[in-house]
Amino acid sequence: MTILIQGATLPTGETTDLLVEGGVIAERGTGITSAGAQVIDASGLQALPGLVDLHTHLREPGFEQSETVLTGSRAAAAGGFTAVHAMANTFPVGDTAGVVEQVASLGAQHGYVTVRPIGAVTVGLAGERLSEIGAMAQSRAQVRVFSDDGMCVHDPLLMRRALEYVSTFGGVVAQHAQEPRLTENAQMNEGELSSRLGLAGWPAVAEESIIARDVLLAEHVGERLHICHLSTAGSVEVVRWAKARGIRVTAEVTPHHLLLTEQLVESYDPRFKVNPPLRRDEDVHALRAALADGTIDIVATDHAPHPVESKECAWAEASFGMVGLESALSVVQESVVDSGQLDWSDVARVLSSAPAQIGLLEGYAAAFEVGSPAHVTLYDPSARSDFGIERLRGKGINSPYLGRSLPGRVVATLHGGVPTVLDGELRPAEEVARG
Structure with missing residues (x-):
């Protein structure tokens, strides 16, 4: 799976494109193109490892x-x-x-x-x-x-x-x-x-x-x-x-x-x-x-x-x-x-x-560097909404924030280059398991 993330803001404040191939960051820069890649428009989004x-x-x-x-x-x-x-x-x-x-x-x-x-x-x-x-x-x-x-x-x-x-x-x-x-x-x-x-x-x-x-x-x-x-x-x-x-x-x-x-x-x-x-x-x-x-x-x-x-x-x-x-x-x-x-x-x-x-977990020290694992979170810090039960995706609903206004929204999550969340929605388990 090839994914092109366009216009993401890195933690340093730099705005960049990220090309994800084979589970790693394959290219980083501006104006990146890739025929057939799934494009994620990350304009205005905060990219985090x-x-x-x-x-x-x-x-x-x-x-x-x-x-x-x-x-x-x-x-x-x-x-x-x-x-x-x-x-x-x-x-x-x-x-x-x-x-x-x-x-x-x-x-x-x-x-x-x-x-x-x-x-x-x-x-x-x-x-x-x-x-x-x-x-x-x-x-x-x-x-x-x-x-x-x-x-x-x-x-x-x-x-x-x-x-x-x-x-x-x-x-x-x-x-x-x-x-x-x-x-x-x-x-x-x-x-x-x-x-x-x-x-x-x-x-x-x-x-x-x-x-x-x-x-x-x-x-x-x-x-x-x-x-x-x-x-x-x-x-x-x-x-x-x-x-x-x-x-x-x-x-x-x-x-x-x-x-x-x-x-x-x-x-x-x-x-x-x-x-x-x-x-x-x-x-x-x-x-x-x-x-x-x-x-x-x-x-x-x-x-x-x-x-x-x-x-x-x-x-x-x-x-x-x-x-x-x-x-x-x-x-x-x-x-x-x-x-x-x-x-x-x-x-x-x-x-x-x-x-x-x-925790001695490898793959996070060189986040966003070319060749590093594509563990990426795209987050919209400008969003704000009441935290509702629909945000809870596990079995537990014992959240202290239900009904409370909170900022931000996770728009996409990539685990080793595999999207687990896209457009704010969890991908089906069978799709994630297949990679």
């Missing part, structure tokens, strides 16, 4: 009522993503080579995005003994990121051993920073509002204390550490201090923690129930500033679909989590681009090249 999510819950195997690799991949493509890293909290847990190979194989079969499984750090996410880390790393899935996300690796000795083990093949441990004893029965951010609403508080120190412990462990063993969904101003300061000391730590923030605050919990709408919880307005501003100055390295969605019955219920019984793949780029634009804190080259970094680098 295909987005990479380091934190996605695809739920399969075991929780297919919430999401599958296929439906989650479709949601990802609709949001402009060309690669996702699938968390291990499935059933069975992704703690063996067999399970992670199954997930990777399903992703390759469907073709909407590259699916890279994340392996569990501990067996069954139980935090008692290390999983088959080496076997998963050597498997066909080539796992390089390990996390018990949804659970914290709370035992410091196990955490140290995991950091040392994954370093033998260049991997990284991604920590869900939540001190379990400090968050028992917690329902929302701890503070004046939680007291007024009568909901058990989730203190910021539960996150900050684990991050502080783990950056010191990473310094002690001299290895890499990644922090999942950082959410407080205090956590920002810990990571900033660690980086100033030369500790090899990276951190992510979710789109929802860049935009939404705990005030939304006053509605008792379970769409706003998430782990870690929505925080104070001061935390949101600290997270935005930290993303802008590089203290926080990337944006990751923590896409967490749930069945309707798990969200349309009383707050205390509702599951934690939000879907976020389809809305991520719009929320990043709303929170940090339109405010002037990030430009489009920054967006390309925090949503593509940096997460690919952390």
Whole structure:
């Protein structure tokens, strides 16, 4: 398939044509012609390297009522993503080579995005003994990121051993920073509002204390550490201090923690129930500033679909989590681009090249260069509309943005030169699978 993208604006601000052949960028410049090529008019569109999510819950195997690799991949493509890293909290847990190979194989079969499984750090996410880390790393899935996300690796000795083990093949441990004893029965951010609403508080120190412990462990063993969904101003300061000391730590923030605050919990709408919880307005501003100055390295969605019955219920019984793949780029634009804190080259970094680098995913370092894989997202930043349920292309509809006006629209997504989205619409699965 040959595709000619005409008049796209690159993250640098340059306007150019891109000729895609054989899955790679074959030519770049102005006035390119190619007989028989499928032409995409990208005038006024922002071209970005295909987005990479380091934190996605695809739920399969075991929780297919919430999401599958296929439906989650479709949601990802609709949001402009060309690669996702699938968390291990499935059933069975992704703690063996067999399970992670199954997930990777399903992703390759469907073709909407590259699916890279994340392996569990501990067996069954139980935090008692290390999983088959080496076997998963050597498997066909080539796992390089390990996390018990949804659970914290709370035992410091196990955490140290995991950091040392994954370093033998260049991997990284991604920590869900939540001190379990400090968050028992917690329902929302701890503070004046939680007291007024009568909901058990989730203190910021539960996150900050684990991050502080783990950056010191990473310094002690001299290895890499990644922090999942950082959410407080205090956590920002810990990571900033660690980086100033030369500790090899990276951190992510979710789109929802860049935009939404705990005030939304006053509605008792379970769409706003998430782990870690929505925080104070001061935390949101600290997270935005930290993303802008590089203290926080990337944006990751923590896409967490749930069945309707798990969200349309009383707050205390509702599951934690939000879907976020389809809305991520719009929320990043709303929170940090339109405010002037990030430009489009920054967006390309925090949503593509940096997460690919952390996850050791090849093909994203030389985006748009001739010969590089054609992972391309075309985005219209001038569009604006109410975010409706029709924008959700996975199984989960537990989005906190339904009915909210958001900027931007993904017009096209190319995964390895294969269009997965054209004219804002997902291509049929059989066409994508055929390439």
